Amino acid sequence: MAKILLVDDEESIRFTLSAFLRRDGHVVVTAASLDEALRALEPANGGPPDLVITDIILRGENGLDFTRLVRERCPFVPVILLTGRPSVESAVRAVSEGAEQYLTKPVDKEQMLQAARTALRHKALDDERRALVAERENLRVHLEAVFQAVPDVLVTVTPDLRIQRMNLAARELPGGARDARQTAGRRFDEALGLFAPLFRPVLDETLGTRRASRRRRVSAQLADGREQVFEIEAAPSAGGGGEFLGALLVARDVTRLAGLEEALGHRAGMNQIIGRSAPMSELFHLLDELAQTDTTVLITGESGTGKELVAEALHRGGPRALGPLVKVNCSALSEHLLESELFGHVRGAFTGAVRDRVGRFQLAHGGTIFLDEIGDVSSAVQLKLLRVLQEREFERVGDTRTVKVDVRVIAATNRPLADLVRSGRLREDLYYRLRVVELRLPALRDRRSDIPLLVDHFVEQFNIHFHRRVAGVTPVALQALMAHSWPGNVRELRHALEHGFILSRGDVIDVDALPPEVRAAVGMSPTPAPVQRSIACDTDLQRQGAGNAWGADRAGDRSGGRSMDHGMARLPRGTGHPVARRTASLPARQPFTTARSIPASIPTACPWTWPVPGGEGIRHPPSRRYRAGRFRLSRLLCLSCLPRPSCQSGRSGPSGRSGRQARRALSTAVGSARNTPPTAPKLAVACG
Numbered sequence: 001m002a003k004i005l006l007v008d009d010e011e012s013i014r015f016t017l018s019a020f021l022r023r024d025g026h027v028v029v030t031a032a033s034l035d036e037a038l039r040a041l042e043p044a045n046g047g048p049p050d051l052v053i054t055d056i057i058l059r060g061e062n063g064l065d066f067t068r069l070v071r072e073r074c075p076f077v078p079v080i081l082l083t084g085r086p087s088v089e090s091a092v093r094a095v096s097e098g099a100e101q102y103l104t105k106p107v108d109k110e111q112m113l114q115a116a117r118t119a120l121r122h123k124a125l126d127d128e129r130r131a132l133v134a135e136r137e138n139l140r141v142h143l144e145a146v147f148q149a150v151p152d153v154l155v156t157v158t159p160d161l162r163i164q165r166m167n168l169a170a171r172e173l174p175g176g177a178r179d180a181r182q183t184a185g186r187r188f189d190e191a192l193g194l195f196a197p198l199f200r201p202v203l204d205e206t207l208g209t210r211r212a213s214r215r216r217r218v219s220a221q222l223a224d225g226r227e228q229v230f231e232i233e234a235a236p237s238a239g240g241g242g243e244f245l246g247a248l249l250v251a252r253d254v255t256r257l258a259g260l261e262e263a264l265g266h267r268a269g270m271n272q273i274i275g276r277s278a279p280m281s282e283l284f285h286l287l288d289e290l291a292q293t294d295t296t297v298l299i300t301g302e303s304g305t306g307k308e309l310v311a312e313a314l315h316r317g318g319p320r321a322l323g324p325l326v327k328v329n330c331s332a333l334s335e336h337l338l339e340s341e342l343f344g345h346v347r348g349a350f351t352g353a354v355r356d357r358v359g360r361f362q363l364a365h366g367g368t369i370f371l372d373e374i375g376d377v378s379s380a381v382q383l384k385l386l387r388v389l390q391e392r393e394f395e396r397v398g399d400t401r402t403v404k405v406d407v408r409v410i411a412a413t414n415r416p417l418a419d420l421v422r423s424g425r426l427r428e429d430l431y432y433r434l435r436v437v438e439l440r441l442p443a444l445r446d447r448r449s450d451i452p453l454l455v456d457h458f459v460e461q462f463n464i465h466f467h468r469r470v471a472g473v474t475p476v477a478l479q480a481l482m483a484h485s486w487p488g489n490v491r492e493l494r495h496a497l498e499h500g501f502i503l504s505r506g507d508v509i510d511v512d513a514l515p516p517e518v519r520a521a522v523g524m525s526p527t528p529a530p531v532q533r534s535i536a537c538d539t540d541l542q543r544q545g546a547g548n549a550w551g552a553d554r555a556g557d558r559s560g561g562r563s564m565d566h567g568m569a570r571l572p573r574g575t576g577h578p579v580a581r582r583t584a585s586l587p588a589r590q591p592f593t594t595a596r597s598i599p600a601s602i603p604t605a606c607p608w609t610w611p612v613p614g615g616e617g618i619r620h621p622p623s624r625r626y627r628a629g630r631f632r633l634s635r636l637l638c639l640s641c642l643p644r645p646s647c648q649s650g651r652s653g654p655s656g657r658s659g660r661q662a663r664r665a666l667s668t669a670v671g672s673a674r675n676t677p678p679t680a681p682k683l684a685v686a687c688g
């Protein structure tokens with residue numbers, strides 16, 4: 001339904017035509033003169049109609065003049081002109097005034113309706129087009145505002161690197177073009193000034209590949225000496241039909257973030273390396289310098305001195321920190337596997353190469369590769385390594401195409417590489433390429449003053465790991481730790497403290513919880529006498545259970561210790577069993593068995609200690625913690641001290657029915673873990 005203004009000085013025509021139009025569903029407003037017609041256009045009278053139909057000759061007035069007025073006041077309203085006296089002049093004027101149609105009277109119904117419908121359809125299409133244009137313009141204005149307001153540098157360029165648009169942030173870059181009117185059409189290099197060469201690589205990548213570029217971090221030194229760091233990337237820009245129009249560059253200022261990251265990364269890397277002794281201070285100083293460079297570094301030192309830790313610090317403390325750090329243990333793989341691991345291979349390169357594989361060097365692109373045990377590589381791999389170190393390029397196994405990489409190489413060894421060179425097992429040229437800078441890590445025995453610091457560090461780590469609150473080690477334990485020669489260096493010290501955590505239940509680790517070889521350093525026997533309470537318990541047990549398997553075992557135990565192995569399981573050493581791994585540093589004949597779960601009915605705390613052939617006095621942990629399921633494994637539990645009616649020490653576990661139930665339940669758990677009868681085991685390691 002449309003609103004139509006019909007202007008004619010003849011009433012009969014107004015009546016007839018408005019009847020046709022109303023019957024066609026329209027609202028018709030009529031006017032007999034130009035004055036009336038102009039009033040009808042006013043907003044107070046409902047505003048402009050959708051269509052005006054007017055006679056040309058209106059008693060001294062002219063419908064053509066009215067047409068002009070309509071076009072001026074409401075330019076989107078179509079006008080149909082009617083005339084009883086058609087002439088070429090009036091028709092020409094009708095067209096020039098912008099009339100939609102020119103009809104000669106008499107006008108029949110169909111002719112009138114057809115003309116009105118056509119004019120209204122054109123108007124509807126025109127309205128729609130204008131709405132779309134307005135919407136697009138709104139969007140453009142909105143986007144322009146966003147484009148200008150974004151704090152990131154935004155620049156769009158044509159495929160031949162001419163500026164299309166630059167936002168405010170881009171125009172504010174030092175040395176760049178500031179005036180928006182001067183930037184369009186200018187060459188990118190001129191418009192971006194100092195920053196052009198910095199930003200170009202991502203644009204070149206996108207313009208070359210027509211794909212989004214990789215995100216990169218670049219930095220520029222400003223005239224005032226400050227460094228400005230950007231994260232840059234580019235994406236292709238396309239027209240409405242998908243045609244390639246050029247690229248959009250986005251450069252985000254991350255100077256502050258980079259500063260924070262650097263400080264954090266540096267701290268994270270360095271903070272993990274503990275030491276205050278002179279050789280360590282010197283090392284930290286060198287690390288500071290080397291982290292900022294791309295120099296190949298060879299880290300040497302005995303096993304366990306922290307070579308891997310130092311490699312991590314070099315990576316984290318430098319500009320490659322955001323890139324990958326890829327570690328390869330070169331001694332862990334055979335020659336062929338190592339070659340394919342390092343450089344990758346293509347499908348069919350050798351039997352079993354069923355698909356292409358990317359090597360570690362490629363994975364480390366943009367970051368660092370750490371080649372541990374570098375002294376153990378074959379001559380074929382040495383040759384390839386030499387080329388990567390010299391040219392930063394290689395071919396995958398079975399491929400002829402050259403792969404280029406941007407990788408920092410850090411290598412480590414605990415073998416004397418110079419000897420390997422002399423004996424011909426290591427290429428001399430490779431040796432010198434690897435040893436651009438050598439970092440020699442001191443053995444722990446050469447920096448004993450760091451031991452207390454390291455002890456505190458590991459105690460802190462294990463407190464978190466084991467959910468404990470151990471305050472430290474006793475003076476005697478520290479004395480032993482300081483006196484030991486540490487052939488396994490810091491790794492061995494770490495293991496010794498883990499051993500101490502496992503074997504002690506109190507708030508401090510005493511010397512008797514340390515491994516035998518450490519205890520021996522202070523003249524303590526590696527297999528000390530059982531502690532007093534254990535003997536009491538032992539006697540008690542013997543008295544109680546002469547006739548059962550427990551009593552029999554204990555009797556044998558007192559006579560020499562070895563017989564205590566009877567009825568006890570051994571840890572599956574060297575296997576992948578978690579208990580074996582975690583207690584690997586315990587004496588070889590330490591009797592343990594494993595229980596997958598500890599029944600809820602075992603006593604909440606057991607004060608007993610128990611002698612074992614290794615000489616450890618093993619104290620029970622509060623079993624509440626088992627129930628909470630927080631212990632992962634390696635809690636030692638003495639089955640002998642499970643609930644029983646009484647004990648000579650006067651500290652007995654729960655007795656009666658609940659005690660018997662608890663004992664049976666735990667024995668069953670242990671027994672089923674060992675696949676032996678439930679009465680057999682004496683000690684259990686609980687794996688939660």
Ligand SMILES: Nc1ncnc2c1ncn2[C@@H]1O[C@H](COP(=O)(O)OP(=O)(O)OP(=O)(O)O)[C@@H](O)[C@H]1O
Nearest residue numbers: 272273274302303304305306307308309414490491
């Ligand atoms: N200075 C140190 N501060 C703290 N922890 C250290 C330090 N040095 C070594 N460690 C710890 O000792 C253990 C062994 O370190 P790492 O693996 O880095 O030694 P490595 O010299 O690479 O040994 P290997 O030659 O056997 O590969 C790790 O748990 C490491 O965290």
